[in-house]
Amino acid sequence: MKKRQLLLLLLILGTAFWGISYSITKMAIGDYSPNTFLFYRFFLAVIVLSIVFWKYVKNMNLEAIKTGFILAVPMFLGIQLQTVALKYTSASQCSFIAGLTVIIIPLMKLAFYKTNTPLKIWIAALTALTGLFIIAVQEKFTINFGDLLTIAGAFAFAVYLISVEKHSLSKNLLYSIVPMFSFCALFTFCLAFTDQHAEWFPKSDTFWLGVIYCALFSTAFMYTVSNISQRYLSAERVAVIYLFEPVFGAIGAFFILGENLTWRLLLGGTLIFSATIISEVNFKKSKIKVVADKN
Numbered sequence: 001m002k003k004r005q006l007l008l009l010l011l012i013l014g015t016a017f018w019g020i021s022y023s024i025t026k027m028a029i030g031d032y033s034p035n036t037f038l039f040y041r042f043f044l045a046v047i048v049l050s051i052v053f054w055k056y057v058k059n060m061n062l063e064a065i066k067t068g069f070i071l072a073v074p075m076f077l078g079i080q081l082q083t084v085a086l087k088y089t090s091a092s093q094c095s096f097i098a099g100l101t102v103i104i105i106p107l108m109k110l111a112f113y114k115t116n117t118p119l120k121i122w123i124a125a126l127t128a129l130t131g132l133f134i135i136a137v138q139e140k141f142t143i144n145f146g147d148l149l150t151i152a153g154a155f156a157f158a159v160y161l162i163s164v165e166k167h168s169l170s171k172n173l174l175y176s177i178v179p180m181f182s183f184c185a186l187f188t189f190c191l192a193f194t195d196q197h198a199e200w201f202p203k204s205d206t207f208w209l210g211v212i213y214c215a216l217f218s219t220a221f222m223y224t225v226s227n228i229s230q231r232y233l234s235a236e237r238v239a240v241i242y243l244f245e246p247v248f249g250a251i252g253a254f255f256i257l258g259e260n261l262t263w264r265l266l267l268g269g270t271l272i273f274s275a276t277i278i279s280e281v282n283f284k285k286s287k288i289k290v291v292a293d294k295n
Contacts, residue, residue: 039191092249102236
């Protein structure tokens with residue numbers, strides 16, 4: 001299996017971890033402070049990644065730390081905003097709106113970098129967003145405070161993915177992964193320290209199990225795979241692959257939170273899968289191969 005295909009499969013697996021994390025996070029936080037939850041999530045991720053990538057940690061330099069800071073800011077904002085949003089909106093609604101990243105990325109590239117995005121990526125993005133709309137649309141679709149926070153988080157994630165794509169072209173981001181999460185842990189610690197409602201040692205087992213799950217799978221695994229994959233996949237393609245997240249999010253919400261699992265999930269999931277295929281297939285090569293076969 002080629003490295004690019006392996007990374008694609010690992011990204012899809014990671015979106016399953018991410019999708020399920022919406023329900024786990026909502027259940028784990030409960031009435032506790034999102035800030036302490038996120039601090040422990042990032043702190044544990046730093047410990048695990050420091051062990052796994054020790055050879056990179058011991059050889060990191062100032063440039064790697066600077067890059068880690070640059071990437072940490074938008075990633076922290078994205079996770080922070082969408083975690084707080086779960087206090088005000090449903091897990092499935094949050095996962096749907098978070099998928100707006102897929103269309104925000106090409107728009108931001110066009111606006112700020114004058115970069116033309118291939119037509120197939122636009123088609124894939126619109127197809128995927130249609131699938132997301134089918135999954136999440138309700139009889140009375142409203143935008144609440146939690147939805148607005150999620151939209152803001154989607155913009156932050158778009159900036160993060162574009163930044164990763166930019167930096168991965170010129171440097172090995174494995175040296176910056178631990179610094180990146182360390183800064184995120186520092187940011188969340190500062191917020192938790194100033195949070196009057198923060199409880200540093202919750203007695204809830206659900207809280208700590210949620211921290212462990214999100215730290216290992218949603219954070220350490222997923223963001224490491226994402227950073228590595230963007231040496232081989234564009235930010236737009238990665239964002240489209242991320243759209244598997246609400247499918248898994250809906251499944252997780254069904255089993256964990258008791259939310260309904262309807263025909264919308266099946267139809268929307270099919271469109272999202274189709275969008276991923278559209279973004280990955282090289283149609284020009286396919287045409288050439290057909291002509292060659294005829295000859």
